[in-house]
Amino acid sequence: MDQIKHDFIHVNGLKLHVAEIGTGSQVVLFLHGFPEIWYSWRHQMISIAKSGFRAIAPDYRGYGLSDQPLESEKTGYHHIVSDLVGIMDHLKIDKVFTVGKDFGSRAAYLLALLHPERVSGVITLGIPYVPLVPSKFKQLLPEGFYMSRWEKPGRAEADFGRFDIKTVVKNIYILFSKSDVPIAAENQEIMDLVQPSTPLPPWFTEEDLDYYGKLYENSGFHTPLQMPYRLKNEDYGITDPVLKVPCLFIMGVQDYVLKFPGLEDYIRNGSLNQLVPDLETVEIPEGSHFVQEQFPDQVNQLLLTFLNKHI
Known part of the structure; x- marks a missing residue:
């Protein structure tokens, strides 16, 4: 971990935290999901840097060590894509391979659609390229569906606020590691789906939890709940939704997302x-929603095979 460098880049009026390792001419841009952060890519960044690539992983605006956006500016995917282009421009990087996880997958796809000249290929984990907006899934699942609960301002904040931040992160990691979609009963909160005695997944250490907790x-959770759970439908002006770059989709078969309707x-x-x-x-039979942390060696090899095939 000590070999990963950290810097702050001023983009779109914000100071964004960027982790980086490697000096290769081929650049891989890692895009995290929730409740993740740049740190969720630690295994992959070190591995591909050893193989001659340059790895970059930002914290999105409002996440981790990056600045919070203005309260009046509700963060959307168009902000994230603009920030990513700004980071690339600042670092004088013309083109990247993107690796996206969870809602970071959608950011990876949008970067390739809106700026195709900047993307050599796309790798995503857990979330395929879906033309439907997330609200479509919300309409097909019960009211207690976690995304439906978290989109309501105030409810998630009250739910999370009953616990310290490390416990909230721990609970979400435990919930999202299961193969069942997190759905609460009518008078139950999402955090209550986890018993206090439930241990962390075996591949997620107390040291990892401490790191996430500090970030x-x-x-806080203000922007992470806004982005992605409280987004309104955004119009990106995309007339052709077909992705024109090579893509790799890695799916953990035990990922609860597979149970989203259809x-x-x-x-x-x-x-x-x-x-x-x-x-x-590529399917990983025992893979959960956090497959890159659960089976890092297997995911690293899949990434390197794809990258070497398309450079």
Whole structure:
């Protein structure tokens, strides 16, 4: 971990934290999800740097050590994409491979669609390229669906506020590591789905939890709940939704996201390939929502095979 460098880059009026390792001419841009942070890519960054690539992983605006956006400026994917382009410009990077996880996958896809000249290929974990907005899934699941609960201003804050920040992160990691979609009963909160005695997943250490806890103590959950759970539908002006770059989709078969209505059929029946014609899909049978932390060696090898194939 000590070999990973940290810097702050001024982009779009904000000071954004960027972790970096490696000096290769081929650059890989890692995009985290929630409740993750740049740190969730630690295993992959070190591995690909040893193989000659340059790895970069920012904390999004409002996450980790990056500045909070203005209260009046509700963060959306268009802000994230603009920040990523700004980071690349500042570092004088013309083109990258993107690796996205969870909602970072959508940011990776959008960067390739809106700035195709800046992207050599896209790797995503857990979330395929889906033309439907997340609200479509919310409408098809019960009221207690975690995304529906977290989109309501005040409810998640009150739920989270009953616990210290490390416990909130721990609970979300435990919930999202399971194969069942987190759904609360009518008079139950999402945090109450985890018993206090439930241990961390075996691949997630107390040291890891401490690191996440410190980063979220700095940022809080205000922006992370806004982005991605409280987004309104955004119009990106995309007229052709077909991805024109090579793509790799890594799916943990035990990932609860596969149980979102219609998603598994969409992945397996060929609909996904129509929108992503140059697509390779790899399934990891025991993989959970955090497959890159759970099986780092396997994911690292998949990344390197794809990267070396397309440089």
